[in-house]
Amino acid sequence: MKVLVIGNGGREHAIARALSTDPAVTSLYCAPGNPGIAEVAELRAVDALDPAAVRDLAVELGADLVVVGPEAPLVAGVADPVRAAGIPVFGPSKAAALLEGSKAFSKEVMAAAGIPTAKSYVCQTEDEYNKALDEFAGFPYVVKDDALAAGKGVVVTEDRQAALDHARACGRVVIEEYLDGPEVSLFGITDGRTVVPMMPSQDFKRIGDGDTGPNTGGMGSYCPLPWAPEGLTEEVVDTVIQPLVDEMARRGTPFAGLVYAGLALTAKGLRVVEFNARFGDPETQSVLAMLESPLSALLSAAATGTLADVPAPRWRTGAAVTVVQAAAGYPGP
Missing domain, CATH: 3.40.50.20 (Rossmann fold)
Structure with missing residues (x-):
């Protein structure tokens, strides 16, 4: 091949x-x-x-x-x-990749598929920004650029002015409720029908030690997650990734490739933070280091609609950790 x-x-x-x-x-x-x-x-x-x-x-x-x-x-x-x-x-078509290309579209799909996620508002005017921020006052503000921003379009802050400034700089944004609890990344390989989950991992998005500073595209990751609840992978496939894949197919824009589900394990249960349309970086570096079975069989089957015929991935024992080196000043203005 x-x-x-x-x-x-x-x-x-x-x-x-x-x-x-x-x-x-x-x-x-x-x-x-x-x-x-x-x-x-x-x-x-x-x-x-x-x-x-x-x-x-x-x-x-x-x-x-x-x-x-x-x-x-x-x-x-x-x-x-x-x-x-x-x-x-x-990798998905242009139409299906809009799942990552627009936060607003992603929220629309989640609502249609009944996927649990944060309450949110799509905003693009000063009045809309302020109404949404009023709604979520008392908790950290979460403001997401609607478009691609290389992992740097999200601001989570208790400073209302900083949240408002970010919204103004982006234009069209999604403002949503803050989700408590640890985050998990789970990749699901799919041919548009079948979903094959990979090993759950966790990444660290903030630039500084101790989870401080602005968000980045990711400063490190590790897997497996010994603290993750039993049955997490199955729950995510059943309640998040499979419903998403089914909804995309129903819309006539089947998703074939990799669904990256960014998840929060909140006090109220599992919630989707975001969807991405490709392998995560840096989680991929950790997850693939743990993969024992051949990768090409999964990727080729997803690309040709034959994923149901491929054996489940085999995983190595042990753990993998990835640390990212970045240029001085990253993530920058």
């Missing part, structure tokens, strides 16, 4: 490393890649946000599978022309 991975981050490095030791993978390419990925895959230059360029590269390489790593190419619609060329793609 010839596999092309799209992306250039630590997440794509982890995916490429897992695929490089997979006996089913005969040729491995990454575009544009990075120096670490170059140790395990052949790099090719491409504009990852140009759907036609990605399609042309996949055709040129004779790829049997294209794996799209980051969210921006998915939201830009990179998967669509590759699929149209007859090449299986692990």
Whole structure:
């Protein structure tokens, strides 16, 4: 199997490393890649946000599978022309990737599917901002940029002015109730019908030690979670990911790829914090380090609609921890 991975981050490095030791993978390419990925895959230059360029590269390489790593190419619609060329793609269509591309759309889908999440309001005027902030006064304010923001579009603060300033800077936002309790990340691989869960993990979003400072794209992660309640994975699949997949199919925009469910285990029960349309970074680095069975079988089956025929993943014993190094000043203004 010839596999092309799209992306250039630590997440794509982890995916490429897992695929490089997979006996089913005969040729491995990454575009544009990075120096670490170059140790395990052949790099090719491409504009990852140009759907036609990605399609042309996949055709040129004779790829049997294209794996799209980051969210921006998915939201830009990179998967669509590759699929149209007859090449299986692990990653949702542009229409389905709106699940991550718009927080408001994600909330709409959750409401339609009966998925438990925080009470929220979609706001884009000064009056709407203030009414929503009034609603949630007395608790930390949660303001989320409606559009993609590389994990840095969310502000959680007790400072009302800071919350208002963030809303003004973003324009269209989702303002929602604060969810207490620890957070969990759970990946669900899906072909649009079947869902195969991965190992639950936890990431650390704030820049500083002791969970301080502004949110980032993620400063570290670990798995497994010895403190997680028994049956958590099954509960998430049954009440969150499968209903989501079913609702997307009902809308005529089936989701094939990876559903990342960001969850809060609150005093009132499980709640969805967010959905993403791809492997999380840095959780992927930890989760794939624990995966013992071949990754390509899962990704290929999800891309070809045959996930029900693939055995459940096997996991190594032990634990994995990821620590992120970032440039000075990150996440910056």
